[in-house]
Amino acid sequence: MARLKLTLTTVPKAAIPEKGDAYYWDTELRGFGLRVTPRGVRSYVLQYRLPGRNARRLTIGIHGSPWTPEKARGRAEELLYDVKRGDDPVLAARKRAREAVDLEFSKYVDTFTDAYLKSEWRDSWADAKRQLELHVIPHLRGQALPEIEKADLARVIRRLSDRPALARNTHATLRKLFAWAVDQGDLVSSPIPAAPPGVKARKRVLSPDEIVALWQASFELARPMGQFVRLLVTTLQRRGEVAGLPWAELNSLKKVWMLDGERAKNEDDHLVPLNPLAVAVLAEMANATGHEAKRWPRKGLVFSTTGATPISGFSKVKKQLDREMLPILQDMADKRADALGDERELVLLRPWRFHDIRRTGTTQMQALGVPIEVTEKVINHKSGETAGIRGVYNLHAYTDEKRDALEAWGAYLEKLIARASAPNVIALAKGRA
Template sequence: MSKIDPPSGAKARKRVLTPDELVAIWNASFTLDDPRGALVRLLMITLQRRSEVAGMPWAELSKDRAVWRIDGERAKNEHDHLVPLSQLAMAELEAVGWKRRGLVLPSSTGKTPVSNFSDMKTALDKAVLAILQKKADEEAVAREEDPHVVTLTPWRLHDLRRTGTTNLQALGFPIEVTERVINHHQGGEASGIRGIYNLYEYYDEKVAALGAWAKHLQSLITGVPVASNVVHLADARG
């Protein structure tokens, strides 16, 4: 055994999607059957885990307060989590159609969450590649260059979270805010009064962060620049 090399640890994934890829994914999501397109868009907007978004019940959502409270029983770290819903998120939920009970994104049976992610991702990648190729062809014509074949670097739905948090830091939000946005906690399990406090800790900053991310995403999609994407933390605290 002394001559056997120890197994190497799992390599951390570092795939961050480019602005062009984000726009292509957003537009390609509209080619998917419902509710899979809405799933992709809500993943992009909220930056929450795939299982949490796919299994989202209407009971966790407050339309009046524009907030989504993820039950700790569904969260990976077992912490209840408040997700402020930006205008872009609210518009997506309005398009789905608000209800009082049941699942937001049900499967064809209506009783289980949307699934079959492998086939969905295959169809999504095909549509994304077609969009990127069309854009490259149009740019080649405009520049009077020869067209070239576009390739899509492999990516996973989870990379949307990393891309969003990376952009949040570029927009001026510190790591402790981005960690709270995606429900990452430091210092072990929180319970009792501390757990309740942690639920609301950084809430105003999360509102500002997800609002800024939604505006940035919308700016990429529409091509209309936002006046200023940089958020000053003192302003974010109100």
């Protein structure tokens, strides 16, 4: 247990952990401490224990105005006095918070945005709130959270059925809002339907030609966007998880990526074995930072244009990819037609999204004989065979099976790329060196 006299000098210098929160306990007041997150956020906490109960921990406030070490220590002393009288500061804080929260839907959206979205959905919180303001609040304004029923939300989502992507995104934001309300004790249960009503699930899968075109087109993007796209393809992980990837989550010796549950959509830690193509992309990024290909950095972000924040601007990247992919697809079709003696035909690129890459990879894994429960483990997805009671009690991590599946996916990609014989494809042998 790290102990430290908490002062204006020592608090800013407290080391930032690579993973998990670090605690530094004050040498003057028992139970008073400093919590430091991997993001560098410093906050004052109090740990206490009531007779016959487990220890509890309460956050006093984040370091900075108005909370200095002395003010936080003084507040901790007040709370410890309450504990001696038999009062529970955590329960009291929760009660005050519930009494202060306005449960009218439009007001609660503001509370949810400030308390959750801005910190957890840093890159997309503004879009999520705008969706609620434009498509949900006009229909639920004036209703308190406990009054909103499943049918009310189903009608909201059905109004967006002609825009499936918007309907799914709005549904996902509402699902998180109501789940958060339950966690805060503001609701007993969530009324949100399990799936967006009246919205068909996406089934778009990229064809082999489209996969090759996407891979080749990525080399026309400026660093680090091209490398980001290639890591999306080789690992099949979510766009936000790849974009925000810190070097600290990667192990160059074991060739694995341990995704921290705090960054994962389902909040579960997730181990991603890295196939040779993924290793080649990361080695390329390591070289760009001045490190050897086999000795990756331990600090900072893999993909960043500022050095401090993850990449963004994905819509612009997608538009450029579409522009680059279409002539590649046309050229491939022309060469195939010429070889067969057929007439050349106009080629069109059907609309696609980054998320379709995951579906494409898992679909191909099925064709390669990978069991469905393994593909779901590969993409850190809970449904079907891995949901419910079977998922709760099946603690097998599938590490070897995930590696085999991603190796098979990588080998499939290599064959497609080699068959295309594109001049700007990376040298795979060099990538493994």
